[in-house]
Amino acid sequence: MSYLSTMPKTFITILSKSPPSLHLPTIIQLLSIVDAQWPDMTPFIPNLKSLFNQNPSKELAFLISKLYFHLENYSESLKFALDSSSLLFTLDHTSTDYVRTIIASAIEKIKDSIETGEKIDNRLDYIVQSVFENTLENRCFQEGIGLALDLQSLSFVQRILDTEPETSMLVFSHSHSLPHSFKTRLLHTLWQHWQKVGITHTNLLVVLKTMITLEMYDEISAFLAATSPTYCMQTCLLLHTECTHQQVKHIYTAFPPSKSQNTLIVAAFLKANIVPLLHLAFLCKKNSVDNSALTVRRTLLNYRYSINHTSFAIYNAFCNAGTSCDGVFRESQDWIKHASCWTKMLYVASLGVIHTGNGHKASRILENYLPKSDTEISSSYSEGGALWALGFMSKGENVDLKQKLLNLIHACIDSDVVLHCISLSMGTAFFATCDADIVGSLKHALFRDEAISGFVASISIGLVCSGSGDMALCNEMLAYTKDTKHDKIEQGIAIGVALVLYGTQHKSLRVINELLESSNANTRVCGILCLGMAYVGTGDKSAVEKLLNYSITDACDEVKRWAVAMLGFVLLRDRDLLLSLAILSAKSYSPHLRYGAALALSVGFASTGDARALEIIDAYSDDVIEYVQQAGFIAAGSILSAQNSNELAPVAKKWQKCSEKSIRNTHCDPVVKLGATMFEGLYECGGRNCRISFIGMFDNLRHKSIVGWFLLEELWNWNHLALFGAWAFVPCALICVQEKSDDARLFSICDFKVRVAEYAELLEKERVSEETVSVKTSAAVLSTTARVAAAKGLSSGTKDQKEGPLLESAVEKENVVYNKIVSNFSRLPLSSVDKVMWSDAESKYHPCLSDSDFGLRCESSICVVVPKLGGEEENLWKEVPAEIQSEIGAEVERARGMINGK
Numbered sequence: 001m002s003y004l005s006t007m008p009k010t011f012i013t014i015l016s017k018s019p020p021s022l023h024l025p026t027i028i029q030l031l032s033i034v035d036a037q038w039p040d041m042t043p044f045i046p047n048l049k050s051l052f053n054q055n056p057s058k059e060l061a062f063l064i065s066k067l068y069f070h071l072e073n074y075s076e077s078l079k080f081a082l083d084s085s086s087l088l089f090t091l092d093h094t095s096t097d098y099v100r101t102i103i104a105s106a107i108e109k110i111k112d113s114i115e116t117g118e119k120i121d122n123r124l125d126y127i128v129q130s131v132f133e134n135t136l137e138n139r140c141f142q143e144g145i146g147l148a149l150d151l152q153s154l155s156f157v158q159r160i161l162d163t164e165p166e167t168s169m170l171v172f173s174h175s176h177s178l179p180h181s182f183k184t185r186l187l188h189t190l191w192q193h194w195q196k197v198g199i200t201h202t203n204l205l206v207v208l209k210t211m212i213t214l215e216m217y218d219e220i221s222a223f224l225a226a227t228s229p230t231y232c233m234q235t236c237l238l239l240h241t242e243c244t245h246q247q248v249k250h251i252y253t254a255f256p257p258s259k260s261q262n263t264l265i266v267a268a269f270l271k272a273n274i275v276p277l278l279h280l281a282f283l284c285k286k287n288s289v290d291n292s293a294l295t296v297r298r299t300l301l302n303y304r305y306s307i308n309h310t311s312f313a314i315y316n317a318f319c320n321a322g323t324s325c326d327g328v329f330r331e332s333q334d335w336i337k338h339a340s341c342w343t344k345m346l347y348v349a350s351l352g353v354i355h356t357g358n359g360h361k362a363s364r365i366l367e368n369y370l371p372k373s374d375t376e377i378s379s380s381y382s383e384g385g386a387l388w389a390l391g392f393m394s395k396g397e398n399v400d401l402k403q404k405l406l407n408l409i410h411a412c413i414d415s416d417v418v419l420h421c422i423s424l425s426m427g428t429a430f431f432a433t434c435d436a437d438i439v440g441s442l443k444h445a446l447f448r449d450e451a452i453s454g455f456v457a458s459i460s461i462g463l464v465c466s467g468s469g470d471m472a473l474c475n476e477m478l479a480y481t482k483d484t485k486h487d488k489i490e491q492g493i494a495i496g497v498a499l500v501l502y503g504t505q506h507k508s509l510r511v512i513n514e515l516l517e518s519s520n521a522n523t524r525v526c527g528i529l530c531l532g533m534a535y536v537g538t539g540d541k542s543a544v545e546k547l548l549n550y551s552i553t554d555a556c557d558e559v560k561r562w563a564v565a566m567l568g569f570v571l572l573r574d575r576d577l578l579l580s581l582a583i584l585s586a587k588s589y590s591p592h593l594r595y596g597a598a599l600a601l602s603v604g605f606a607s608t609g610d611a612r613a614l615e616i617i618d619a620y621s622d623d624v625i626e627y628v629q630q631a632g633f634i635a636a637g638s639i640l641s642a643q644n645s646n647e648l649a650p651v652a653k654k655w656q657k658c659s660e661k662s663i664r665n666t667h668c669d670p671v672v673k674l675g676a677t678m679f680e681g682l683y684e685c686g687g688r689n690c691r692i693s694f695i696g697m698f699d700n701l702r703h704k705s706i707v708g709w710f711l712l713e714e715l716w717n718w719n720h721l722a723l724f725g726a727w728a729f730v731p732c733a734l735i736c737v738q739e740k741s742d743d744a745r746l747f748s749i750c751d752f753k754v755r756v757a758e759y760a761e762l763l764e765k766e767r768v769s770e771e772t773v774s775v776k777t778s779a780a781v782l783s784t785t786a787r788v789a790a791a792k793g794l795s796s797g798t799k800d801q802k803e804g805p806l807l808e809s810a811v812e813k814e815n816v817v818y819n820k821i822v823s824n825f826s827r828l829p830l831s832s833v834d835k836v837m838w839s840d841a842e843s844k845y846h847p848c849l850s851d852s853d854f855g856l857r858c859e860s861s862i863c864v865v866v867p868k869l870g871g872e873e874e875n876l877w878k879e880v881p882a883e884i885q886s887e888i889g890a891e892v893e894r895a896r897g898m899i900n901g902k
Contacts, residue, residue, distance in 0.1 A: 023051075027059045034063060038070040058084040069098050078105040082123040103131055110151055132156055136163060152182045154189055161193045180505075187214050208235065209699070212243060221255040224266055232262045236269035242696040244703055245395075245432065279731045280322065280357040287323040287687035294319060294328045297677065300663050303335055307670040309343035310719050311677040317350035318681025321690065321726045326354050326365075345385035345421060346720050352389025352428075353726045359393040366390065374407040377418050384421025391428025392726070401429055402438070409441045419445045419453035427460025428724075431704060434468050446477075451486040455718070458492035459711075462499030466707055469504040474511060478526075487522065491717050494526030498533040499707060508534045516546070521556040528559060532566025533710065537694075537701045539574045544581075551585065557592040564596025565713060568603030569706065572694055578604040579612055586616045591625040598631035599713050602638035606692035606709075606728070609643035614651050621658045627716075630675030633659060634712075637682030642691035642732060655679060678722065690729040705730065 018026070034041060045067055052060050061083035068077035081102045106127045113120050128151060135144040141164050148156035178186070187210045194207055211220050220239075224232050240248060252270040257263065268274050294316060301308040316328050329336075329351065336347050348369050355365055363370070369386035377383045387405070394401050405426055412418040423445055430438050439461055446457040458477060465473060477493045484490065501508045512534065515527030528550060535543040547570065551563035564585045571578040578600060585597035598617055605613040617639075620632025636655045643652065659676035662668045682692070694705050708727025715722040 023055065023057065024059060027057070027063055031059070031063055031066070034066050035070075038067055042067055042071060052080075056083070065102075066098060069101060074101060074105050078102055078109065082121065082127075103127060107147070107150055114152055132159075136160070139164070149178060149186075152179070154185060157186060157189060158193075161190075184214070191216070205697070208238065212239075212247060212700075215250070217247075217250040217254040220251050221266075224251075225256055225258070225260070225262055227262070229261050229265060233265050233269065236266055237275065238697065240269055240275045242700055276357040280324065282731055283322045283357075283687055283689055284324055286689045287320070287325055288689070289319045289323070289325070289684055289687045291328055293680075295331075297663060297680070298328075298332060298335060301673065301677075302666070303338040305670055306340070306343050307674060307719065309336075309339045310346060311670075311674045313343065313346045313350045314674075314719075314722050315677040315681040317353040317723060318678070318685045318726060318729075319687070320354045321686045321729050322354070322356045322731065323687040324355050324358055325687070326351060329354070341381055342720065345381040345388070346723065348382050348385030349388040349392070349424075349720075349723060351386075352392030353723060355389075355393055356726065357393075359395060359398070362390055362393045365393075371408065374404050374411075377408065377412060377415070380415065380417040380421070384418060384424075387421050387425040388428060391425040394429045398429065402435070405429075406437060406441060409445065413444070413448075416450045416452045419448075419450075420456050423453060423457045423460045427456075427463035430464050431707070432464070432466045432468075434465050434470075438464050439473070443476075446489070447480065449484055449486065449489070451488040454484070454486060454489040455492035458489060458496040459499070459721075460496075462496030463707070466499045467502040467504075467703060468500060469507055470500055471508070471511065474500055474508075478511075478515075481523065481526075488717075490522040491525075494522060494529055495711070495714055495717075497526055498529035499710075501530045502533045502703070502707065503536060503701070504534045505538060505540070516550070521559060524550070524554065524556065524559045525562055528562045528566055532562075532569045536569045536706060537572040539571055539577070543570050544577075548581070551593065551596070557590070560590065561592040561596040561716075564593055565599040567596075568600030569710070571600075572604060572701070572706075575604050575608075575610070579616070582613075583616050586619075591623075591628045594620070594623070594625075594628050595631045598628070598635040602635040602713075603694065603709060606638045606694060607642045609640060611651075613639050618651075621655070626669040626671045629662075629672045630678075633662075633672075633675035633679035634682070637679035638692055641682050641685055652683070656683075674719065682725075685726075686729050686731060689732050691732055692728045693730040694728065702728075702730070 030041070045064065048060065048064050048067075052064060061080045065077045065080035065084065068074075068080065106124050110120055110124055110128065112118075113124075128147065132144060132147055135141070135147065136159065141160055144156065144160050148154075148160065190206075190210055191214065194210075208220070210216075211223075224235060227235070239251060243251070248270050252266065255263070255266050255270075297315065298312050301312055303309065312332075320326065320328070329347070336344075339347055348366075351366065351369075355361070358365065366386045366389055369382050370390075371377045371383045371387070387408075390401060405422055409419065409422045409426075412422070423442055426438050426442060442457045442461045442464065446454050446461065448454065461473070461477065474497050477497055481490050481493050501511070508530065512527050512530050515523050515530060518524055518527070528547065531543055531546060544567065547563045547567050551560050554560055554563070564582075567578060567581055571581070582597045582600050582604075585593040585600075588594055588597075598620060601613045601617060614636070617632050617635045620629060620635070623629050623632065633655075640652050640655065659679045662672050662676040685692070692705075692709070694702050694709070696702050705728040708724045711721045712725030712728075
């Protein structure tokens with residue numbers, strides 16, 4: 001043995017000259033020393049291969065495979081390992097790097113064969129079969145399901161289901177990276193399995209998601225009719241929140257008519273307007289925006305510049321989105337009167353964002369701005385802004401609004417500004433409805449070939465037909481780009497076509513490739529935007545490769561910018577990969593690549609407070625290019641949104657100081673000021689009770705949120721499009737149900753620090769008082785007085801904001817509270833979600849995120865609302881303001897009427 005260890009050259013020479021009968025013992029001896037002395041043996045690989053060709057043996061193939069492994073030539077190592085596959089798990093332990101590498105290479109080889117349609121080598125199949133049997137034997141079902149999905153093997157899935165019917169790993173069956181055809185067959189297999197074992201609360205989320213994906217609306221309706229009223233209500237809440245408008249409509253249509261309580265629940269939640277009213281109640285009651293800060297920011301902006309009016313309008317709209325708190329807007333009329341033209345329109349339109357969910361009061365809220373007639377508009381900008389506001393406040397089935405807009409667009413066809421505003425209203429109000437009448441009117445406005453109205457008309461067509469994949473419509477719009485003489489219309493068509501192709505993936509690949517191969521830069525930009533929207537959230541490798549290729553090789557800066565920005569949408573679910581790619585562009589010399597990297601991070605890391613992403617954009621606050629600074633502020637606002645506790649996101653203070661410095665600096669570029677105000681608006685969006693979310697509880701993509709943020713990023717072309725960013729705001733509330741409406745004690749918090757649920761510090765009172773003195777708005781408060789009051793917790797400015805403790809316990813000195821009952825708290829950070837418990841009817845506590853309680857999963861914060869839809873005389877909703885209670889009661893009555901008429 002010592003001789004062999006020191007003289008491998010001599011031994012291999014003897015091996016080549018010895019008879020075949022003596023090969024086996026000597027090869028086994030070589031295998032025992034190969035891991036230690038492979039550098040001395042690798043020069044003789046050609047000799048060993050020649051010997052193998054003359055006298056093939058599994059042991060010799062295993063030896064050659066190991067030598068190639070040490071040389072990191074894994075393809076050749078796999079080739080010879082296949083000739084010794086029966087020895088792979090006997091001559092080497094399964095935990096070694098060699099075996100793991102061979103297994104990984106074999107799986108990749110099979111995946112490549114599946115993609116190309118080649119026949120799979122039986123020897124490869126033997127290796128993966130052995131690995132799968134090992135996972136079943138050790139009950140490693142997570143690894144087994146991962147292997148089954150990677151290899152697209154339904155037989156493996158069925159064996160796992162037969163072994164462990166209740167495995168929680170079935171959630172992987174909805175992986176976004178699975179091919180559509182295999183995913184459909186897989187979900188049908190799972191559905192057949194659930195029909196055998198039954199639907200339980202442990203698998204209800206996955207089952208619901210499966211039925212929605214397979215468009216099994218009859219089965220969903222049957223489940224809602226058969227389940228208990230409590231779970232019927234909670235399921236309806238989930239369906240209304242996570243499904244598209246069309247899916248909810250199909251489920252309600254398929255529901256069997258009856259006089260049961262479940263029928264009333266389904267009608268109230270899926271057809272009536274109850275859920276938006278509950279969110280409205282939450283946002284109104286918990287609104288914690290510091291209006292004094294809004295006032296100070298307004299006074300710091302020079303009203304002589306139109307872009308400053310744009311900044312303040314967007315800032316106010318984001319801060320108060322959905323809260324119905326328009327006090328700042330009403331109090332700022334003297335300042336707003338200096339606005340002109342498009343900024344005047346934006347101010348009025350921002351009321352629609354502030355009053356989102358208040359569509360039933362739209363006429364009263366906008367009565368001073370709406371057109372008095374359906375045939376003419378006297379004030380193009382303010383009345384046009386009111387129409388856009390109606391779009392934000394209304395729903396797609398509003399027949400009266402549809403007829404009003406159709407009459408106006410036909411009557412005012414010669415007014416470019418009016419057409420612009422009406423088109424915006426149509427696209428906003430009838431999002432994703434594919435209404436033929438609306439699309440026809442918008443195409444008529446587009447083909448007038450006027451830059452102002454044509455730009456918005458093409459975008460609105462994309463909004464109305466978003467996700468439809470209508471190739472005829474896309475071809476018609478793309479053909480018009482060759483006839484128009486306006487670059488602005490080409491830019492609008494690029495956005496519109498991208499919206500139409502949302503989520504179409506490979507179905508639109510031919511059109512996308514044609515656009516990317518064009519010599520026209522605007523057309524290539526259209527191709528990049530279409531690529532990002534078509535493959536949004538899929539992480540498709542080919543799409544990522546194309547975007548990276550164009551971000552490097554294209555001669556147009558605009559193409560490079562959007563290629564990097566679209567990586568955020570495609571890699572929406574793969575943050576680690578997005579981070580590794582964005583960091584390269586963020587350090588680029590090109591400002592356009594840095595701009596695109598910031599926008600990509602704003603999508604992938606929205607409302608996460610991720611330290612890695614914040615570290616990348618840290619340098620943006622001091623960037624020498626103004627629009628790069630703006631992108632940095634937008635990205636910071638998105639990432640820090642809903643991270644309002646200073647304990648959770650200390651870096652927020654740094655960005656707050658940077659934004660304040662930019663706004664106060666009279667010499668700062670207005671583009672930077674726009675970004676700074678957008679940062680503060682995103683940071684405090686929805687009264688500090690909203691987050692930016694693109695992925696729902698079912699791991700589904702939020703269509704409207706993604707489209708809204710996509711249009712916000714298009715503020716490069718028109719600043720006012722940033723207002724659509726409010727579509728990405730999701731209330732930090734979870735509506736929970738229980739049968740008894742007289743007991744609101746639903747949650748308990750274990751090992752919970754009270755401080756982490758607090759809002760961020762408001763604008764310092766000393767600073768506010770100084771500013772208010774300078775503008776002569778109110779009596780000054782001495783700084784010393786403010787500091788003393790703040791120390792005692794008695795400051796008049798913070799008193800209203802801190803009314804009512806979050807917990808029923810009044811002990812504020814302790815950092816940790818154990819098992820304190822929570823009646824209605826509104827802020828819960830991600831890091832503490834796993835510490836929330838809920839109590840059942842027997843007063844037993846369970847983890848809020850457990851699989852047994854599908855309805856209490858939460859992502860950010862909770863508002864406990866206890867409904868009871870049983871009798872005529874009872875109070876329907878607890879913890880809801882009286883005004884909204886009456887509106888909800890009216891909606892329930894409307895639901896009863898729909899039941900009788902169904």
